[in-house]
Amino acid sequence: MTGHAVSLSDIEALSLALDLHEPVGDHERDALKKLPVRSARIAAGKDIIRQGDRPTESCLLVEGILCRYKTLAQGQRQILSFHFPGEVPDLQSFHLHQMDHSLCALSDARLAYIPHSAITALLHDAPAMAAILWKATLVDASIFREWLAGVGRRSAPERMAHLFCELFVRMKLLGLVPGKRLHFPVTQTDLADALGLSLVHVNRTLQELRREGLISWIARDFVIEDWPRLKNFANFDPSYLHLRMPLPAEIA
Amino acid sequence: MTGHAVSLSDIEALSLALDLHEPVGDHERDALKKLPVRSARIAAGKDIIRQGDRPTESCLLVEGILCRYKTLAQGQRQILSFHFPGEVPDLQSFHLHQMDHSLCALSDARLAYIPHSAITALLHDAPAMAAILWKATLVDASIFREWLAGVGRRSAPERMAHLFCELFVRMKLLGLVPGKRLHFPVTQTDLADALGLSLVHVNRTLQELRREGLISWIARDFVIEDWPRLKNFANFDPSYLHLRMPLPAEIA
């Protein structure tokens, strides 16, 4: 049981995710439901699109976890973002025709591919969707800015704690976190590439956060052991997520 | 003389900058020219908008250089981007109502403020502008991704060289660089905050690039001394800038 997302249709998950930032009207929701989608499954570790590709469709994530990453000249990897059901991580490819990064499945995942031509038609039928989708890409960019500031200026422990705060809030709002336990099946290598750290240092930093009683880590799940202290330790302020509603009391 | 931008009207500079990524049609150009703008001057070092503000207009940069930055909890600053004439650095505030970062003038600058209501009207009169402006914000996001990868995974010298490559290409295409000499009046503190380094280390890294004969630095201007070697040293690949045309031969 991974929250209520499993009981929704693919498109309902999308409209739920969009709705976090901007209300989705009935007409728009109906237009979304008419999107012709092609379902696909992808295995953990597989790339969905690669840097340099010129896709003609974007993918809605229905189930599982994805990440975007860049590979630099000498093979270093930087993870740019993590993605959850209801998100369309490569929506930007609708306008930026060549991928400047890759998209990869961290777990086995279910996708719904949406042809770019269908997005064009959607924007024609429901012009208000343009603002909603544009805004979704702007929130995406805001998260990049926060990560940039973190990698540039936060210490390793604070940066890692901040990431857990972000994941907790985002996953919670998508209904993916029953209590305080995030199912987030990444390796420490993945964390290292997301945080701009080395594998060894991630291991030690993670131990530090556990020793401090801020989080724990059981079988691929992270548990938020002390949310107020974690938030405080990370100096986490969710305003960069540009949420439409205040945080639910449980995680305020 | 800072290139031909000075001889263009404010809006022509905007349409030139947008045109780098997506062709701007005649009708759209005309609609842009009807935008009601309010001119303003701002002194070097002054903030234009601050983190937390809720602006009702966006600003087109007409002359000078701006940067966006975040201030973290303990006062550390991370510069997120640099901006040149023709760009609208806070276009995202049209949809993201609260600023998650600040915008600041690095030099004395001239601005043209565009009310958000005028952007709404523009999109109504010239619907094709929506795609063009959306795309501009997507390119912005792509640059954040590249910076994120750089701060996360590139060494200090490579990261700094990469920044100079980006600035050279972007400024060149906007007509701001007569030969190989960029007028880019930042302090080493600014560079440090952009690169996620300390001031002292920036000073030494800059000396290294100068010693290597890659760049030089004369009275607030950076000179690209050896473009092929600089590009190579930085592993610079301009595709993340999502330019519509290939680079001009001079800087290919």
Next chain:
DNA sequence: CGACACATTGACCAGACTCAAAGCTAGTGG
């Protein structure tokens, strides 16, 4: 001339990296 902002240097320190080895755990095949 004095003040101020910025650049440069030196000395020392530490957070984070690398290399290398050793545990764990889950899955596989005999």
Next chain:
DNA sequence: CCACTAGCTTTGAGTCTGGTCAATGTGTCG
């Protein structure tokens, strides 16, 4: 049911990139 393997995690030791602190130059401007 038990090796065996493969992929991760953990630990140790040594190194280095890049940070901090503090002082000294340099240039500009009133």
